[in-house]
Amino acid sequence: MAASETAEQREFRAYCRAWLEENRPPPTAMPLPQAAYEVMTEDHRSYLVDWQNKCYEAQLIATDVSKEYGGHGHNGFQQIASTEVRRANVPYFINWIGLGMAAPTLLIHGTEAQRKTYLPPIFSGEDIWCQGFSEPGAGSDLAGLQTSAVKDGDNWIVNGSKVWTSLGHFARWMLLLARTDKSDKYNGITYFIGPMEHEGVTVQPIHKMTGESGFNEVFLEDVVVPDHMRIDAVGTGWKVAMSTLTSERGAAQGVGAVATSESPFAAIESLIQLAKTKKRNGRLIWDDPVWRDKLMKLYERTEASTQNFRRARVDALNGGAMRIPLQGKLTGSELGQELHQVALSILGQEASLYIGDDNSEENGRWALGYMNTYTGTISGGSSEIQRNILGERVLGLPKTK
């Protein structure tokens, strides 16, 4: 609890804690995937949409958004709600792209009509959104995208393809970047609300090494997009995309907790439990000073990462809007990977037993989790790209060639 909280904020925090405690959903018959990136089945989708809607109705989502856009009209309560949702370690919100990227983008760049139409079903989870930025030849070099949009009366005709589109298989709308001018790399991009249910859209799942398929290829063939679904002016797509990416990396004022997987504290606690049950050379790993040192260093880094986010509340420690979220994304995703690596070392040869194997530890969660931690160090900008941005834009170092 922050010392500077008002009486109303303290009361709201107590309300969030009590509500989450009382309304924690019972486990699903089939365990949920480890991360929101991997949701594939209709059962999981409807369970998670119900959960998100319940949290929305309880004012934990869109807490500070004005009522005319479907929000709850508070001021200074969203961060409290989001913190308490994360702390409670309840299921993630399935519409994490809608909440974490689409809603902030529409609030900043959308028209009145767009905000009134698209925001309420984002908050309730009724309309799932996906992000159509990456293309086969445009990932880190996003401005290299080639999907085209050509004006045809009051419509745009879109052709091209997107890749790694998380939740594309459930989505009604896409955050769509398309090229409207081939002669200008950055000013030739325009931002649209892409209709996933229109004719000409084909979604094909991509299977990962884990066997999961939470992301897709999306093919767009003569897809008609009305001009009123354009976000901001023609040619300003790059600027709007940077605003979306800032929200994706956690810098913008969120509209709902968008934790997409297990909290880091839950993961380190589980790792310590594992060390308390596994033996090496006849003694518990937890009792071995070398292993214990390794585990405590991971614990300290988890705590440091959490404390680092708290600095965001103090302007003087902030170092600009992007610094803390960029650092958080970089260090948090790499820490998650190291944590799973240590778990695999503790398991030794048992680490090769995967989900579905009756003899595997915790149904193979560590082996699966280790592979899935690569999501964090690639998606939303790879670790190398985060380092480049931190170096160039935060520390002011010379640009990479």
Ligand SMILES: Cc1cc2nc3c(=O)[nH]c(=O)nc-3n(C[C@H](O)[C@H](O)[C@H](O)COP(=O)(O)OP(=O)(O)OC[C@H]3O[C@@H](n4cnc5c(N)ncnc54)[C@H](O)[C@@H]3O)c2cc1C
């Ligand atoms: C699980 C998952 C979900 C995703 N979901 C989505 C989604 O929903 N929507 C979407 O649009 N995209 C999504 N992505 C795509 C993601 O944003 C891209 O994978 C990412 O931006 C990297 O692009 P790339 O895969 O084309 O790799 P590349 O850009 O080809 O990079 C390959 C390697 O080269 C390195 N590299 C490239 N340029 C530089 C440089 N200038 N300096 C140093 N190193 C460099 C990279 O760090 C990387 O290691 C997802 C990715 C994953 C893994």
